[in-house]
Amino acid sequence: MNTLGSRIAHYRKLKGLSQQALASECGWESQSRIGNYERDTREPSFEDLRRIAKALSVTLNDLLNPVMQIAESKDGRYATDQKLSARSRQVLDRITLAASQGRLVEQDLILLEQIARRLEKPEA
Template sequence: MLKLGKRIKALREAQHLNQTELARRCGWDSPSRIGNYEQETREPKLADLEHIAKALGLTLQELMFGTDGDSPSSLGRVVEWEKQEELAEEGYVFIPRYDLNLSAGCGTIAWVIHEEDPLAFRSRYMQAKGYNPDNLKALYVRGDSMEPYLQDRDTVMIDISDTTPKDGEVYAVCYDDEWYIKRLFKVPGGGLLLQSDNPRHKDMEVSPERIEVVRIFGRVIWRGG
């Protein structure tokens, strides 16, 4: 069984995060706290573990103990394989990659299955997270507006049943007849802020009067390079 410090490091690296990025997600100015926890030179407080778990998209129990005996570094990791036939269907869930085509603006969309192979997740991972595979779609990231959280041509998986904006969460959205992946924040009065993580890109604030032109496709629940 991995010690807690190594578990945190394994989970962080499985999501392609460095210590600075994880610390920022936790709301901490310095990555030194993450480094101390991973090197086990400092014992983390429960509140800090809760911050780390949330930043990694895990429950506190998954962070501390894993799921069903899995090593923490394998939680949520895509399985590498050459052909779909190589994997036992009863042990895996396959999520197709889609291209998102817009017609008539944001009002009409078409999910077109990409020709490339789907993503493969262990069934028990989906069950532990409470995800319904029928609600999950994988998309390619376009551009660098969400760096360092997302890189150009990364893949994200969204839950199309989760469309109510929560502050600070990342969503696939349509705005002014274009689709984006942005971090959303509610604006007093009923507006919405579409925020880019990359400071080189301007945020987009949608007034309450224009909120009807925004369509949220789903929340990002997984990402991979």
């Protein structure tokens, strides 16, 4: 499950849905949209990802990348009890806004994953 499309297909099959059934669950008439996402020939907007995640009963984290765990709560934002600096909150707010506007593409997510991995490494 190396790509977003392969993860969508994986969770769709786990739930026992056809591409058409998943498209219907998301409120779309045609299954071609799901097919394009699964073949990675089209990148879903953040809103489309939310619809797909909800229809598949998975989190955005599950779809985006099991390694890159974005901060997520029930409303799709980081938890308010997290100890974040004002600057970190500002950055997360900007990332959330860009994602909600569909301005993040797979390459952006890869870069964010790399940054997250660096932050997870213990300081020597």
